Amino acid sequence: MSNHIKQTFIMSRANLFSLPRRLAISTSMVLSVALVVAVLAGFLAMSKGFEQALEGAGSSDIAVVLGGGTNQEMGSDIPADAIRNLQAMSGDFGVTRDAAGSLIASREIIVTIGFTPEADTLPRTLALRGMDASGPLIRDGVTLSDGRLFRPSAREIVVGARIAADFPGFEIGETVRLGALDWTVVGHFASNGSAFESEIWADLETTRAAFDRQGQVQSLRLRLHDASSLSSLNVQLQNISQTRLLAVSEANLYAAQAGRTADIIQLFGWPLALLMAIGATAGALNTMMSSVADRTVEIATLRALGFSRLSACLATWFEAIALACIGAVLGILASWLGFNGWQASTVGANNASIGFQLSVTGDVMLNAGLLGLAIGALGGAIPAFAATRLPLTAALRASG
Amino acid sequence: MTNTQPYISIRHLQKGYKIGGEAISIFDGLDLDIPNGDFVAIMGPSGSGKSTLLNMLAGIDRPDAGELRIGNSYLNQMGEGARASWRAHNMGIVFQFYNLLPMLNAAENVELPLLLKPLSAKDRRDRVRKVLDLVGLSGRERQYPSMMSGGQQQRVGIARAIVSDPGLLLCDEPTGDLDRKSADDVLQMLRFLNQELGKTIIMVTHDPEAAKYAKRVLHLDKGNFVEEKRAA
Numbered sequence: 001m002s003n004h005i006k007q008t009f010i011m012s013r014a015n016l017f018s019l020p021r022r023l024a025i026s027t028s029m030v031l032s033v034a035l036v037v038a039v040l041a042g043f044l045a046m047s048k049g050f051e052q053a054l055e056g057a058g059s060s061d062i063a064v065v066l067g068g069g070t071n072q073e074m075g076s077d078i079p080a081d082a083i084r085n086l087q088a089m090s091g092d093f094g095v096t097r098d099a100a101g102s103l104i105a106s107r108e109i110i111v112t113i114g115f116t117p118e119a120d121t122l123p124r125t126l127a128l129r130g131m132d133a134s135g136p137l138i139r140d141g142v143t144l145s146d147g148r149l150f151r152p153s154a155r156e157i158v159v160g161a162r163i164a165a166d167f168p169g170f171e172i173g174e175t176v177r178l179g180a181l182d183w184t185v186v187g188h189f190a191s192n193g194s195a196f197e198s199e200i201w202a203d204l205e206t207t208r209a210a211f212d213r214q215g216q217v218q219s220l221r222l223r224l225h226d227a228s229s230l231s232s233l234n235v236q237l238q239n240i241s242q243t244r245l246l247a248v249s250e251a252n253l254y255a256a257q258a259g260r261t262a263d264i265i266q267l268f269g270w271p272l273a274l275l276m277a278i279g280a281t282a283g284a285l286n287t288m289m290s291s292v293a294d295r296t297v298e299i300a301t302l303r304a305l306g307f308s309r310l311s312a313c314l315a316t317w318f319e320a321i322a323l324a325c326i327g328a329v330l331g332i333l334a335s336w337l338g339f340n341g342w343q344a345s346t347v348g349a350n351n352a353s354i355g356f357q358l359s360v361t362g363d364v365m366l367n368a369g370l371l372g373l374a375i376g377a378l379g380g381a382i383p384a385f386a387a388t389r390l391p392l393t394a395a396l397r398a399s400g
Numbered sequence: 401m402t403n404t405q406p407y408i409s410i411r412h413l414q415k416g417y418k419i420g421g422e423a424i425s426i427f428d429g430l431d432l433d434i435p436n437g438d439f440v441a442i443m444g445p446s447g448s449g450k451s452t453l454l455n456m457l458a459g460i461d462r463p464d465a466g467e468l469r470i471g472n473s474y475l476n477q478m479g480e481g482a483r484a485s486w487r488a489h490n491m492g493i494v495f496q497f498y499n500l501l502p503m504l505n506a507a508e509n510v511e512l513p514l515l516l517k518p519l520s521a522k523d524r525r526d527r528v529r530k531v532l533d534l535v536g537l538s539g540r541e542r543q544y545p546s547m548m549s550g551g552q553q554q555r556v557g558i559a560r561a562i563v564s565d566p567g568l569l570l571c572d573e574p575t576g577d578l579d580r581k582s583a584d585d586v587l588q589m590l591r592f593l594n595q596e597l598g599k600t601i602i603m604v605t606h607d608p609e610a611a612k613y614a615k616r617v618l619h620l621d622k623g624n625f626v627e628e629k630r631a632a
Binding site: 017018298301308309392393 | 451455458460461480481484485486487488489493495499501502503504512513515516560
């Protein structure tokens with residue numbers, strides 16, 4: 001072990017062993033770092049959970065055709081003749097066909113509906129998706145967890161697991177009023193916690209009729225041969241309608257939605273955490289200056305015995321980082337216990353409620369923990385320098 | 401250095417401070433020779449420069465001008481790092497208030513200077529045991545400073561100062577915080593280290609009784625040695 005490392009180790013040991021003398025102020029530093037880390041981890045976990053919910057919903061092997069120059073389902077409109085033309089096209093343009101040679105496709109619309117779960121509760125907005133019978137089959141990772149799928153022309157709905165869990169009245173066999181009509185719950189589906197679980201699915205024609213959307217198609221889902229087939233499809237779409245049509249991969253559609261909302265969450269989270277971190281850094285600086293003042297005699301004594309300035313500096317810095325490290329671990333632990341798996345919901349791109357789970361992942365812990373360590377490193381730097389400037393004569397004059 | 405040279409040589413040493421913008425001279429051309437194996441007591445009123453001189457001899461402070469040589473080392477020419485290293489290898493300090501680290505036990509406190517040397521853990525333990533035995537604290541290795549009397553703590557301080565076997569021992573009021581009986585024990589110990597082990601000792605003290613244990617007594621006043629006489 002090099003001499004400086006050995007000296008730093010001894011000084012650090014002396015510092016840490018003397019912590020009980022500074023228990024109150026050291027504890028306050030640890031707790032302030034823990035608070036900053038927990039707050040940041042909470043926001044990042046929210047952002048991460050939302051991203052996971054939406055990214056889990058998308059597959060790169062599925063194309064979503066949108067019309068009218070928008071890249072969102074809401075506001076999109078695909079003319080019926082465009083769909084007819086597309087279905088009439090022969091040849092391979094990257095879309096999978098069934099045994100009869102028809103495109104595997106689902107026409108879909110999204111209807112946002114106000115829903116009051118119970119009396120005296122605030123109304124929530126839910127997304128009812130009308131789709132062709134092939135719709136559920138063109139979604140990867142979706143399983144029917146209970147009941148059956150809706151039948152054509154019947155006012156039946158299949159409910160995502162998140163809605164079934166969060167709202168009363170969506171048990172199989174129950175009747176739910178959506179809009180002006182009653183619908184019967186015939187099945188529940190799950191999709192590994194993705195945004196699909198925040199939707200209600202029903203037959204397209206029945207949905208159109210119930211909400212006076214006759215003839216409307218907002219999106220057309222198509223199963224591609226593979227992700228690279230998307231460009232071939234887009235070339236074909238240029239020639240089939242006057243309306244501008246665009247095919248995006250389902251994965252990108254949801255990732256873009258996730259990115260925007262996650263960015264907004266982080267836009268609030270990071271500045272708040274950084275503001276708190278500035279306060280915590282000032283606290284850390286104060287704590288460590290107190291520590292240096294408290295250890296003046298010990299530092300000067302060791303230096304009088306021959307220990308180097310560098311070791312005094314590094315040992316003080318190490319103490320600050322060690323305290324910040326404890327705070328970071330506590331903050332991460334608190335955020336993991338308090339936030340991980342916590343159910344939350346927000347309004348998604350279709351103006352409907354999207355449920356998601358806060359997710360304290362490894363990179364959330366890493367980012368929040370690094371901010372905690374940065375507080376210790378920055379807050380400890382000036383006191384560490386101060387430790388090297390202590391007048392050694394203090395050691396010779398020090399009283400007991 | 402030849403044998404005819406004094407172990408410690410101070411030539412034309414100057415040292416001053418600025419207090420409130422006013423320059424105050426502590427030493428202005430101080431000369432002093434101390435031969436190897438001497439035991440010198442430095443006395444003088446407060447503000448006479450005793451501690452300043454001791455700090456410069458310890459390499460803790462630097463002279464403004466002049467020459468300060470100990471053995472072959474010119475401390476006035478050395479930087480902070482070199483002086484720290486020199487302290488670690490060439491001298492021991494005994495403090496008035498012991499300056500033991502309260503969170504370390506007696507053995508660990510004594511071991512501190514040895515941690516700066518390339519010694520194995522076993523060698524360090526052997527040396528610590530030997531030197532604690534020498535100062536009469538055998539069996540108290542695991543005791544913490546708070547469990548010891550002032551006299552015992554100062555003996556730990558002396559053990560720490562001599563554990564790396566330095567040629568020079570600097571003592572700053574080593575009995576200033578002790579009762580007479582404990583003070584005499586500590587002074588006997590210093591005399592033993594000087595006479596039996598050949599350590600050169602420079603002791604700053606206010607106590608005439610303590611000064612009697614030294615071979616020479618130097619009185620400092622206004623930055624100069626105004627009197628030098630042999631202790632009785």
